Amino acid sequence: MKLRLFVFVICVATLTSYSQTNSSVIVKVNQPVAQIPPTLWGVFFEDINFGADGGIYAELVKNRSFEFFKPMMGWTVQQKKFTEGAIQVLHRQGTNLSNPRFLRIALNKAVKGDIGITNEGFRGMGIKKDLRYDFSVLFQTAGNDIKLYLELLNAKNEIIGSSSMNLKAGTNDWQKQSVGFVANATDPKAKLNIWFEGNGTVDLDMISLFPEDTWKKRPGGMRADMIQLLADMKPGFIRFPGGCIVEGFDLSQRYQWKKTIGPVEDRQLGINRWNFEFAHRPAPDYFQTFGLGFFEYFQLAEDIGAEPLPILNCGMACQFNSSELVPVGELDPYVQDALDLIEFANGDVNTTWGKQRAALGHPAPFNLKMLGIGNENWGPQYLERLKVFTKAIKEKYPAIRLVNSSGTGPDGDRFDLLNSELRKMNADIIDEHYYRSPEWFLQNAARYDNYDRNGPKIFAGEYAAHADKTVSPENKNNWYAALSEAAFMTGLERNAGVVSMASYAPLFAHAEGWQWTPDLIWVDNLHAYGSPNYQVQKLYSLNKGTSVVPALRNNLPLSGQDSLYLSAVIDAGTKEVIIKVANVSAKAQNVNIEVAGAKKIGGSATVMVMKSDDLKAVNSFDNPDKISPQQTTLPLKGKNLQLPLAAYSFNVVKIKI
Numbered sequence: 001m002k003l004r005l006f007v008f009v010i011c012v013a014t015l016t017s018y019s020q021t022n023s024s025v026i027v028k029v030n031q032p033v034a035q036i037p038p039t040l041w042g043v044f045f046e047d048i049n050f051g052a053d054g055g056i057y058a059e060l061v062k063n064r065s066f067e068f069f070k071p072m073m074g075w076t077v078q079q080k081k082f083t084e085g086a087i088q089v090l091h092r093q094g095t096n097l098s099n100p101r102f103l104r105i106a107l108n109k110a111v112k113g114d115i116g117i118t119n120e121g122f123r124g125m126g127i128k129k130d131l132r133y134d135f136s137v138l139f140q141t142a143g144n145d146i147k148l149y150l151e152l153l154n155a156k157n158e159i160i161g162s163s164s165m166n167l168k169a170g171t172n173d174w175q176k177q178s179v180g181f182v183a184n185a186t187d188p189k190a191k192l193n194i195w196f197e198g199n200g201t202v203d204l205d206m207i208s209l210f211p212e213d214t215w216k217k218r219p220g221g222m223r224a225d226m227i228q229l230l231a232d233m234k235p236g237f238i239r240f241p242g243g244c245i246v247e248g249f250d251l252s253q254r255y256q257w258k259k260t261i262g263p264v265e266d267r268q269l270g271i272n273r274w275n276f277e278f279a280h281r282p283a284p285d286y287f288q289t290f291g292l293g294f295f296e297y298f299q300l301a302e303d304i305g306a307e308p309l310p311i312l313n314c315g316m317a318c319q320f321n322s323s324e325l326v327p328v329g330e331l332d333p334y335v336q337d338a339l340d341l342i343e344f345a346n347g348d349v350n351t352t353w354g355k356q357r358a359a360l361g362h363p364a365p366f367n368l369k370m371l372g373i374g375n376e377n378w379g380p381q382y383l384e385r386l387k388v389f390t391k392a393i394k395e396k397y398p399a400i401r402l403v404n405s406s407g408t409g410p411d412g413d414r415f416d417l418l419n420s421e422l423r424k425m426n427a428d429i430i431d432e433h434y435y436r437s438p439e440w441f442l443q444n445a446a447r448y449d450n451y452d453r454n455g456p457k458i459f460a461g462e463y464a465a466h467a468d469k470t471v472s473p474e475n476k477n478n479w480y481a482a483l484s485e486a487a488f489m490t491g492l493e494r495n496a497g498v499v500s501m502a503s504y505a506p507l508f509a510h511a512e513g514w515q516w517t518p519d520l521i522w523v524d525n526l527h528a529y530g531s532p533n534y535q536v537q538k539l540y541s542l543n544k545g546t547s548v549v550p551a552l553r554n555n556l557p558l559s560g561q562d563s564l565y566l567s568a569v570i571d572a573g574t575k576e577v578i579i580k581v582a583n584v585s586a587k588a589q590n591v592n593i594e595v596a597g598a599k600k601i602g603g604s605a606t607v608m609v610m611k612s613d614d615l616k617a618v619n620s621f622d623n624p625d626k627i628s629p630q631q632t633t634l635p636l637k638g639k640n641l642q643l644p645l646a647a648y649s650f651n652v653v654k655i656k657i
């Protein structure tokens with residue numbers, strides 16, 4: 001009798017657990033709970049890891065204006081017969097504050113090969129066969145005409161492209177001269193030789209070489225392959241220019257947008273704070289030329305259909321570094337920079353700053369809607385300064401939505417103070433940052449389920465799952481990190497009613513020049529590929545939908561039960577329900593998905609699957625698509641889809657409704 005009872009209990013228990021783990025996920029497509037903000041999935045750009053100079057900014061000459069800390073860094077001098085003083089660095093004391101240095105070369109009946117300079121590029125120059133390269137220089141030569149011979153050399157010192165130009169002697173004014181020439185071979189590690197011929201002196205500045213194939217073929221523009229990867233994501237917004245770069249090591253090094261617009265030779269170079277931030281990843285040649293400045297960022301946002309989200313310094317230098325503060329009573333110039341930026345972006349062409357925008361070639365406004373005040377700032381000192389900015393900006397531009405910092409992490413005293421004070425201040429948008437372990441992402445997928453729907457919106461402004469210590473070479477963009485982010489993002493999507501924006505960080509890294517790992521997109525001088533994390537971001541962004549709908553199993557969202565994470569949206573435009581499911585288990589599983597509330601549904605589902613049994617798997621230059629979505633089609637039975645989920649997989653299911 002006792003044995004029978006035991007067997008009965010076991011059977012019931014087994015059946016109950018079987019029915020629980022195998023009951024359907026019901027997706028109620030006729031009960032939208034929140035609209036998906038068009039900005040939900042965006043990108044975070046910062047000049048870190050040689051993301052701008054040496055990255056998307058396609059300039060190939062490093063230290064083109066001799067303004068690096070060491071004026072000849074990146075350059076070597078070639079002299080057949082050494083002559084003391086033949087090459088000098090001059091400094092225009094007081095007459096040119098933004099670009100004071102230039103190079104003077106004294107020639108004594110020199111012929112080609114006697115005297116020259118060589119630029120090494122940013123860890124070499126990436127040169128492509130049959131592509132035109134545009135060389136330009138600012139020069140002045142008082143006495144005689146001087147001839148310049150240009151040579152592109154490959155890593156074996158063979159000439160793979162050449163040209164020449166005559167610099168006419170004339171007035172003592174600076175003039176610009178350009179010449180284009182085609183390379184006859186590809187090399188990732190080329191360099192540029194400039195030989196001088198003639199008699200007398202020649203002064204040179206802004207020595208520049210750009211490939212012809214920049215983004216939208218803009219002269220002096222951006223690297224098209226890198227921008228294409230962004231455009232392919234169709235990001236809802238682009239945040240720029242950072243990141244800690246906004247704050248600077250100290251206030252003198254803060255990012256100042258007004259110094260980044262107008263003629264490139266007038267944009268005052270600054271040291272990049274990532275130059276010296278990490279002792280084990282020093283980058284002494286990392287400076288910001290600002291060739292890529294605020295006008296170009298706005299233009300980029302427009303090109304790729306993303307809302308611009310500039311972040312401005314709030315009178316505080318980086319609190320991990322100098323922690324310098326502008327006294328609250330002296331914030332006016334900083335606040336004025338913010339007000340002027342809004343006018344620069346949106347003002348009529350008759351306003352002071354709107355006129356400047358028009359003069360740069362963009363009379364139409366950029367339609368700026370959001371502005372970040374401070375980056376990762378914290379403490380009462382941040383709140384004090386934020387209040388001053390908020391008052392001034394809201395008075396003049398009440399429609400601009402302000403992004404406020406909640407500090408460096410998603411919890412702890414720093415976060416708690418700011419989170420509660422910002423809510424009392426009725427903040428528009430609170431920026432949360434988390435660089436945490438994959439396990440943290442899995443455990444926190446439901447983080448926003450109970451956030452106040454009527455309070456500030458949330459911007460998950462910087463996040464990434466870190467498989468190892470930040471800045472460790474072992475901290476890879478591996479599949480486990482990407483899968484845990486995919487799982488976590490079901491929680492962001494499900495809570496799109498409160499989370500209005502999210503961006504992975506950082507965006508770009510040069511394989512030979514990085515300071516911070518992991519990063520979304522990896523590049524060398526000729527190639528760029530998206531990490532598995534990039535593929536996850538892209539899947540979310542391209543399948544954003546227009547409204548969140550309930551997707552419940554046993555009346556609960558799937559957020560970790562049986563290692564499954566699931567969210568669903570409908571797309572009113574394409575008339576689809578889109579379901580995202582991460583299976584973070586070593587075992588394959590099946591889920592039954594029931595599409596409820598649709599009059600009619602398609603007979604099949606399109607499923608995009610990212611998977612790997614190897615959680616350490618990564619994409620690479622040799623195998624850039626190793627972990628990327630593969631598409632299949634599955635039949636539906638009536639309103640039901642039996643969805644097989646491979647072990648360690650992320651799945652995006654689309655069904656016509």
Ligand code: AHR
Nearest residue numbers: 243244245375376505506
């Ligand atoms: O994304 C890298 C850095 O992380 C950012 O510059 C900063 O905001 C954060 O600490």
